Amino acid sequence: MDDFLYQASIYLAAAVIAVPLSARLGLGSVLGYLAAGIVIGPWLGLVGAETESLQHVAEFGVVMMLFLIGLELEPRALWDMRDRLLGLGGLQVGLSTAAIAAVAIYANHPWSVALAVGLTLSLSSTAIVLQTLSEKGLMQTNGGRATFSVLLTQDIAVIPILALLPLLALPAMPHLESDGSIDRGVKDLHDAGHHSLSLVEGLPGWAVTLVTLGAIAFVILAGVYLTRPLFRFIHATRLREMYTALALMIVVGISFLMTLVGLSPALGAFLAGVVLASSEFRHEMESDLEPFKGLFLGLFFITVGAGIDVAYFFNDPLELIGLALLVILTKGIILFLVGRAFRLKGRDHWLFTLGLAQAGEFGFVLLAFSTQQNVIPPDLSQKLLMIIALTMLITPLLFIVYDLLSRRIGDSAPQPEPDEIDEKGPVIIAGIGRFGQIVNRLVRASGFKTIVLDHDIETIQLMRRFGVKGFLGDPTRPELLRAAGLEKAAVLVAAMDDPKHVTRLVSFARRQRPDLHIIARAHDRTHVYELYQAGADDIVREMFDSSLRAGRYVLENIGLSEYEAAQAEQTFYHHDRESIRELAELWIPGMPTAENKKYLERAQQFEKELETELLELAEKHAQKSA
Numbered sequence: 350m351d352d353f354l355y356q357a358s359i360y361l362a363a364a365v366i367a368v369p370l371s372a373r374l375g376l377g378s379v380l381g382y383l384a385a386g387i388v389i390g391p392w393l394g395l396v397g398a399e400t401e402s403l404q405h406v407a408e409f410g411v412v413m414m415l416f417l418i419g420l421e422l423e424p425r426a427l428w429d430m431r432d433r434l435l436g437l438g439g440l441q442v443g444l445s446t447a448a449i450a451a452v453a454i455y456a457n458h459p460w461s462v463a464l465a466v467g468l469t470l471s472l473s474s475t476a477i478v479l480q481t482l483s484e485k486g487l488m489q490t491n492g493g494r495a496t497f498s499v500l501l502t503q504d505i506a507v508i509p510i511l512a513l514l515p516l517l518a519l520p521a522m523p524h525l526e527s528d529g530s531i532d533r534g535v536k537d538l539h540d541a542g543h544h545s546l547s548l549v550e551g552l553p554g555w556a557v558t559l560v561t562l563g564a565i566a567f568v569i570l571a572g573v574y575l576t577r578p579l580f581r582f583i584h585a586t587r588l589r590e591m592y593t594a595l596a597l598m599i600v601v602g603i604s605f606l607m608t609l610v611g612l613s614p615a616l617g618a619f620l621a622g623v624v625l626a627s628s629e630f631r632h633e634m635e636s637d638l639e640p641f642k643g644l645f646l647g648l649f650f651i652t653v654g655a656g657i658d659v660a661y662f663f664n665d666p667l668e669l670i671g672l673a674l675l676v677i678l679t680k681g682i683i684l685f686l687v688g689r690a691f692r693l694k695g696r697d698h699w700l701f702t703l704g705l706a707q708a709g710e711f712g713f714v715l716l717a718f719s720t721q722q723n724v725i726p727p728d729l730s731q732k733l734l735m736i737i738a739l740t741m742l743i744t745p746l747l748f749i750v751y752d753l754l755s756r757r758i759g760d761s762a763p764q765p766e767p768d769e770i771d772e773k774g775p776v777i778i779a780g781i782g783r784f785g786q787i788v789n790r791l792v793r794a795s796g797f798k799t800i801v802l803d804h805d806i807e808t809i810q811l812m813r814r815f816g817v818k819g820f821l822g823d824p825t826r827p828e829l830l831r832a833a834g835l836e837k838a839a840v841l842v843a844a845m846d847d848p849k850h851v852t853r854l855v856s857f858a859r860r861q862r863p864d865l866h867i868i869a870r871a872h873d874r875t876h877v878y879e880l881y882q883a884g885a886d887d888i889v890r891e892m893f894d895s896s897l898r899a900g901r902y903v904l905e906n907i908g909l910s911e912y913e914a915a916q917a918e919q920t921f922y923h924h925d926r927e928s929i930r931e932l933a934e935l936w937i938p939g940m941p942t943a944e945n946k947k948y949l950e951r952a953q954q955f956e957k958e959l960e961t962e963l964l965e966l967a968e969k970h971a972q973k974s975a
């Protein structure tokens with residue numbers, strides 16, 4: 350127990366120090382976790398590589414991550430993704446397996462061993478890639494969605510791979526002489542495999558497959574018929590901590606069941622998450638498990654770094670690094686070709702290619718299983734273990750390369766040809782996202798014609814499906830604005846998402862048409878000042894009106910009548926409008942607000958004036974009530 354607490358303290362302290370530093374340097378949290386593990390493990394020797402109890406705890410980070418991913422995907426969503434799952438994911442796994450197996454056969458390994466190696470290395474790191482995509486805000490891009498589809502396919506593919514591997518078993522092998530580091534690494538793999546196969550050890554391959562399918566069926570049926578009554582029972586107790594206990598019990602119980610039949614706990618947790626995705630308690634489980642997932646996932650990355658066998662690595666570092674780079678290069682070429690076949694372009698194409706080029710944590714599971722089933726020789730297993738770890742260590746660097754390429758691609762990436770605008774109207778709406786859509790619907794429903802411009806082809810196509818005609822093109826381009834009728838338009842609405850583009854459009858339009866009425870969407874208060882100086886007539890902050898309405902609801906529910914709350918809302922609105930006009934005159938571009946003394950003094954005066962007005966209003970209401 351004392352040793353466990355010591356190891357846990359060292360791991361947590363390393364994370365607290367290294368991860369914020371890595372994030373501040375722009376390297377991401379994953380590289381910080383991996384670096385922390387290397388420092389406290391192979392470098393300083395503060396923790397040993399054989400901290401099995403802590404590693405088992407850390408592995409729950411991957412398990413919980415897959416469970417939470419499953420909660421986001423209903424079976425219908427998986428069915429809707431079938432083209433990408435079978436196309437992108439299926440091609441990646443199949444071609445990567447074939448290519449890596451071909452290299453292994455060229456290196457004089459039997460075909461069965463080569464196939465097992467190809468299957469093991471074809472899978473990428475779900476933990477590292479999804480964590481990095483989330484941190485960088487790339488999950489909702491085309492490249493992020495394509496990457497997620499492939500990772501999901503790989504996670505599902507673990508089921509047939511585990512069923513296939515026992516059929517590839519080699520005849521009994523003689524004992525191989527090796528150094529202590531190899532023996533220790535293989536022992537770890539053997540122990541892991543032995544622990545996970547307690548119910549199916551000794552069974553023929555077809556029996557293992559049947560037990561595997563039976564366990565999966567049990568998880569699905571239990572998720573459909575048992576969890577809802579359990580959650581309702583817990584809900585009746587009204588004890589908040591019991592929700593967390595039940596959510597943890599579901600994940601831990603499924604993981605234990607999966608290990609008994611030789612399946613990946615993470616895969617079982619993912620299936621359970623998909624089954625529970627339509628449950629009314631889904632959001633409750635997400636909020637309960639999210640903190641545990643982040644902590645355990647970080648510990649998992651640290652254990653990967655701490656578990657690297659430096660002695661074995663330095664026996665032949667060039668060969669191991671070369672093989673790791675060969676795996677990344679081979680998978681990268683295949684990913685590049687698959688991405689091109691599915692018409693990924695620019696940044697999305699490079700994100701897809703570089704993000705999935707590594708081997709992953711499921712490789713550790715498959716290696717343990719393959720070693721136990723006598724599919725891959727022990728000495729090769731240790732080498733593959735090191736190769737997988739090295740590719741995972743290199744992955745954060747691949748994302749840094751992606752960032753550099755993304756900046757170089759920038760706005761120079763080829764853009765679709767703009768539409769030929771054959772209509773003109775009194776109102777031009779530049780940008781048809783969440784903000785512009787509402788403006789456009791109101792104006793058109795009132796009987797006025799609008800000319801809609803947007804640079805996003807998917808948005809334009811979506812609006813056309815709803816019967817709203819829009820024109821593709823960059824609204825900041827002068828020739829496009831002129832074609833849309835800028836010279837004769839009565840109103841221009843600048844509603845794009847990018848604040849810089851809005852400011853640029855307002856500035857250009859004001860220079861061209863001093864008499865034009867310009868309504869602009871502002872991101873925040875500072876952007877309001879920029880638009881004011883650029884010449885906008887009406888400036889609408891994105892969140893201002895909705896925040897005011899939310900504030901009014903608060904007042905209505907803490908004692909004020911609807912009339913009193915509405916008056917307070919209107920008082921705040923008019924006071925803010927007046928103050929922002931005056932403060933815009935005092936605002937100096939490029940100067941931090943905290944250093945602008947005149948601005949700060951006047952802003953503080955406005956705040957006191959607002960408090961006085963609202964207090965006076967409250968006193969009037971109190972007198973009337975009396």
